[in-house]
Amino acid sequence: MSNPNSLYITTPIYYVNDVPHIGHAYTTVAADVLARYWRLRGRDVFFLTGLDEHGQKVQQAAVKAGIDAQAHCDRLAPQFQELWKRLNISHDAFIRTTDAPHKSAVQRYLQELFNAGLIYKADYTGWYCTFDERFWTEKDVTAGLCPDCKRPVEQLSEHNYFFKMGQYQERLLDHIKQHPDFIRPESRRNEVLGFLTTQTLGDLSISRPKSRLSWGIELPFDKDCVTYVWFDALVNYVSALEYLSKKPAFDEFWPASVHLVGKDILTTHAVYWSTMLMALNLPLPKMIFAHGWWTVNGEKMSKSRGNVVDPHKIIETIGTDAFRHFLFREVPFGQDGDFSQTTMVTILNSDLANGIGNLLSRTLTMIERFANSTIPAAGPPALPELEAKIAAAATSLPGKIEHGFRSLAFRENLQAIWELIGLCDEYIDKAAPWKLAKSPDNLPQLNTVLHTASRALRLISVLLYPYMPHTAGQLAQQLGLSWDFSKPLPQTAYEWGAPFPQAKICKGPGLFPRIETQPQGAKTVSDATIPPQSTAAIPTPAIPAPPPTTAAAPAAPAQITIDDFMKIQLKTAKVISAERVPKSEKLLKLQVSLGEGGEQRQIVAGIGKKYEPEALIGKMIIIVANLKPAKLMGIESQGMVLAAGDSEVRGLATILEDVDPGTKVK
Ligand code: ME8
Helix, strand or coil, X not given: CCCCCEEEEEEEEEECCCCCCHHHHHHHHHHHHHHHHHHHCCCEEEEEEEEECCCHHHHHHHHHHCCCHHHHHHHHHHHHHHHHHHCCCCCCEEEECCCHHXXXXXXXXXXXXXXXXXXXXXXXXXXXXXXXXXXXXXXXXXXXXXXXXXXXXXXXXEEEEEECCHHHHHHHHHHHHHCCCCEECHHHHHHHHHHHHHCCCCCEECEEECCCCCCCCEECCEEEEEECHHHHHHCHHHHHHHHCCCCCCHHHHCCCCEEEEEHHHHHHXXXXXXXXXXXXXXXXXXXXXXXXXXXXXXXECCCCCCCEECHHHHHHHHCHHHHHHHHHHCCCECECEEECHHHHHHHHHHHHHHHHHHHHHHHHHHXXXXXXXXXXXXXXXXXXXXHHHHHHHHHHHHHHHHHHHHCCCHHHHHHXXXXXXXXXHHHHHHHCHHHHCCCHHHHXXXXXXXXXXXXXXXXXXXXXXXXXXXHHHHHHHHCCCCCCCCCCCCHHHHCCCCCCCCCECCCCCCCXXXXXXXXXXXXXXXXXXXXXXXXXXXXXXXXXXXXXXXXXXXXXXXXXXXXXXXXCCEEEEEEEEEEECCCCCCCEEEEEECCCCCCEEEEEECCCCCCCHHHHCCCEEEEECCCCCEEECCEEECCEECEEECCCEEEECXXXXXXXXXXXXX
């Protein structure tokens, strides 16, 4: 790569045998997160994704759909492109292996290897698996089944062309040993090393007779054969640079900085592609990163099981940024992960609704109320120890994140960002700006708290951008910053101590609504799988059930029996967030938690004359937990807060001792 500022990121090119699912989305969003981070840092990024349109799988899918293979590809390609648009994927090029310039490039490389004597013709007999499109040797096959997919194999004999892959075994082994970052993560590197040290690398069959498979690129030296789909597909990484970039890009971007792939296709990349490049005298990519595999509720995702997760349905319910966040928040990149709606909802509620969403909303609400909607300059310390802790965390964070992106530690980066969010929450709780606001003497300290929280949010917005581009934009805009994330940001954006103009804030609606698992709340997550009979059509997104709008329960009689009383379920609940209901003096909208990992609720309570919303956060209150949901000023309330007083609230009911939220009260 001639230009050290250049960076070339690729995803696999996906087979167009069916609609895209969460696995395809995973690799593509990962590449997008990287691309966005480095572009914002000023690197010249080329990000390539696309489609693998030849081969048996695609031909079979076209036959099943009853249409010509090219028509089938043309029908499916927009579905991938549409999903990438919805997922905010910022690829620079989209390759389709049926593009004419790609086909010529493949033929040119084949001819070059043939002329160099690196491709030869021979007879071949072996056990063939149609599904995996590959031959197996006698020792691989047990009971007539493919060792990979366990489908029956058949014995086939045919003329074939072979690429002299075996002769590169030692060179490849040396390359892997000398370049510790070439195959990542370490466990995958060891797998490939283990294979190359214990087994003999054979030559690779790179042709298919047209009589068996016609849907492929014709061999330039034999009109009766097409090339093996992998020889065609892998070449995309270099052919795209020849015709899909705005300027001649081969010298600038090759070798690729990172090929992102799933663990299923590590061998084809680490062994086939590397040896092909050696034969072509081209440098090897700097890194091949094989990430893990998503299962669904512990099971392999497959069409026949009917559990293939449809990204469209998830986006419809929780939104693009929340989905992008979820993909990397829990599962370390490189390891397998299990998709479950419950985990997704728990992560989203705690990280987004109660985490970053709440931090922004409470900070801006206080700036509105106590600082005339302008971020104040910092005054003297309010809580010196916590302020020092925040400053230390925030100062080291950009460096940590950069290191994380170099090693593709997507999850660790999010963890570090959320540590800062947690520190800020703790800071606001302890500094209690709503108390400071009561006396003009405390105004300088109050300003420090508001300033520090805003400064942290500014940094968080930059660092979250690669994962959640839309949210980052909203954060910046609400903080009154005029940042343009489509261009590199100045270094000062990453510096904790950089000047912070006293900007006017622009508070908008909450960033993330809370998600319910049952259809009683604001938003629900419905089944996100693609039905097994799904065709190539874009699945219709699930529409969440509308929340019930039942009126409040009738007034209780003057005297009730113990049985009547036992019908009322009272519970302790912890206030997570609180804000005023617009245009109401009395109503506050509370989000309360009924315990670790447990339920959360929204309650609208008429306590706004007595309490400032900020003063309630973290308080343990008592609620009627089994009251039918009702709407107050158009906002759903899922319960009632117990308070003393008649028409005027005098105080909230609470428990003297320290009990867990969700504890029954009787
Ligand atoms: O293999 N979990 O295409 P493909 C995580 N055309 N990632 C998954 C996944 C899952 N359950 N399922 C799929 C091909 N993926 C070839 C590639 S490249 C020159 C040719 C992702 O449509 C993951 O990136 O089968 C995996 O490697 C890729 O999709 C396979 O896509």
